[in-house]
Amino acid sequence: MKLKRIVLSIVAGTALFVPAALAGQNQLTPVVRASTLKNKITTVKSYTNPTLYNKNGKELVSQDRINFKKPINFYGQPIVIQGPRVSAFINLNGMPQAIVNGETYADLGDGGYVNMKSVGSYNWNNNEIGIIKNTYIYNSKGNRLSTYRGGNAYLTKGSKIKYAGKSWTTYPDSYFNLGDGTYLKSNNVNTMNGKGVLKLNANTAIYNKNGKRISFNGQQVFPKYSIINYAGKRRTKTQTDDYYYTNLSGSKSYAIKNYKIKGQDYYYIGRGAYIKAMNVGRINGNPVFRDGGATTIVPQTDLYIYNSKLKKTKQSVKKGQKIRALDPVVLGSGDIAQLFYRIKGTSNYVSWGDYSEYGFEDDEHVGYFNFRVRLNPVKTIENTATRAAEESD
Structure with missing residues (x-):
C-alpha cells in the first residue's frame, strides 16, 4: 500500500516544521524549543484506548504496546496514509443504490438499474447482486433498456449480475509514528509538544489580522489533515464562541478564542497568523461543533427528501450534489435516534443517519x-412512531 505524498505541517509555538516532501517513509525530525514534552503527544480521553495501526493503516494484532496514561514519544512528521481498501457501501445501505422516479434501484455501475424489489442480496467479496424476481433493466431515467452488456436487458429469478463500478474506497488520514512499526491516527491526539492542537479538514490558507493572505515560514497553505498548535489555551465556551467541542460525557463545552475578521471566525496560531475556524475539524482531538449558521453537505449516495414533519417523500437529491443545509434536528432518542439537516430555503430535510455516531471517531x-x-x-423531536419504537426495545 503506498503512502499519499503530501506535505504535512506541525506548528509548535514559533517553529514550523515542513519536510520538502514525503516519499514513502522518508521523514525529517523536527527541532523544537527545549521542553520535557518535546516530540511527545498525549491522547484524548475516551472510553477505550485508541487503535494502533501499521504503516499501511491496518490495525495491529497487538494493541497493548503503548501506555496511553502518559505522554508518548513520536518520531518525525505525521504522514498521510491512504489506508486499506474497504467496501464503498459499508455505510451506505450495504450496496450500490440509486433513486429513480421516487423508487429505490440497485445501481449496476455502468448505466443499468434494477428495481430493489427484485434484489435479494449483494456479495461484498465478488460484487454480485442476487436477483429474487424476474426483472427488466432500466436506465437512470427509469426507461426500460432494449439491450444491456451486449445481451437482453432482462434478468431472471435466481440469477446473479456483477456490479461494474468501483466497489471499494479508502479513508486517508494523518498518522503519528510511535516507533517499532506502530502508528496512531491523529484524531486521537490531545496535545503535541505540550500544547493543544487543531486538525485541519481542508487545505487551509494563512491570513493576517486584516484578512490578507500571508506566508508563514515560507508556507502559504497548510494541507488537509495537518496538525497545528494554536496560540493560547482552551476555555469554557462563552456566548461569543461559535465553534467549540464538548467533553466525553457532553456535560461541558470548551472553545479556544475565535477572532472575527471580515465577519468570519478565525483561530490565532501565533506570529500574526490566523486560519479560518471552518477549516478545523477537531480541537485537542475532539470533534468541533458550531451553533447556528449553514454549511455545505455532499450526499455520498442518492437520498430521499423528507418533508417538514420528517415524512419521506418521493423527491430526492443526487449523490455528489452540493447542498446548503442548516438547523439539524434529531428524531427519536437512544438507539433509534436519527439526524436530519434542513435544506436551506425550504422546509425539507435529508437524513444523515444514526445520531449515536455523530461527533464520534471518524463520523x-x-x-x-x-x-x-x-x-x-x-x-x-418525538412522535408516535418513535415513542412506539422506544417502548418496544
Whole structure:
C-alpha cells in the first residue's frame, strides 16, 4: 500500500516544521524549543484506548504496546496514509443504490438499474447482486433498456449480475509514528509538544489580522489533515464562541478564542497568523461543533427528501450534489435516534443517519452525507412512531 505524498505541517509555538516532501517513509525530525514534552503527544480521553495501526493503516494484532496514561514519544512528521481498501457501501445501505422516479434501484455501475424489489442480496467479496424476481433493466431515467452488456436487458429469478463500478474506497488520514512499526491516527491526539492542537479538514490558507493572505515560514497553505498548535489555551465556551467541542460525557463545552475578521471566525496560531475556524475539524482531538449558521453537505449516495414533519417523500437529491443545509434536528432518542439537516430555503430535510455516531471517531465516514462544518442539533423531536419504537426495545 503506498503512502499519499503530501506535505504535512506541525506548528509548535514559533517553529514550523515542513519536510520538502514525503516519499514513502522518508521523514525529517523536527527541532523544537527545549521542553520535557518535546516530540511527545498525549491522547484524548475516551472510553477505550485508541487503535494502533501499521504503516499501511491496518490495525495491529497487538494493541497493548503503548501506555496511553502518559505522554508518548513520536518520531518525525505525521504522514498521510491512504489506508486499506474497504467496501464503498459499508455505510451506505450495504450496496450500490440509486433513486429513480421516487423508487429505490440497485445501481449496476455502468448505466443499468434494477428495481430493489427484485434484489435479494449483494456479495461484498465478488460484487454480485442476487436477483429474487424476474426483472427488466432500466436506465437512470427509469426507461426500460432494449439491450444491456451486449445481451437482453432482462434478468431472471435466481440469477446473479456483477456490479461494474468501483466497489471499494479508502479513508486517508494523518498518522503519528510511535516507533517499532506502530502508528496512531491523529484524531486521537490531545496535545503535541505540550500544547493543544487543531486538525485541519481542508487545505487551509494563512491570513493576517486584516484578512490578507500571508506566508508563514515560507508556507502559504497548510494541507488537509495537518496538525497545528494554536496560540493560547482552551476555555469554557462563552456566548461569543461559535465553534467549540464538548467533553466525553457532553456535560461541558470548551472553545479556544475565535477572532472575527471580515465577519468570519478565525483561530490565532501565533506570529500574526490566523486560519479560518471552518477549516478545523477537531480541537485537542475532539470533534468541533458550531451553533447556528449553514454549511455545505455532499450526499455520498442518492437520498430521499423528507418533508417538514420528517415524512419521506418521493423527491430526492443526487449523490455528489452540493447542498446548503442548516438547523439539524434529531428524531427519536437512544438507539433509534436519527439526524436530519434542513435544506436551506425550504422546509425539507435529508437524513444523515444514526445520531449515536455523530461527533464520534471518524463520523465523517459513517453518515449518508459529508458536511463542511458539523452543526449542533437545534432540537429533538418525538412522535408516535418513535415513542412506539422506544417502548418496544
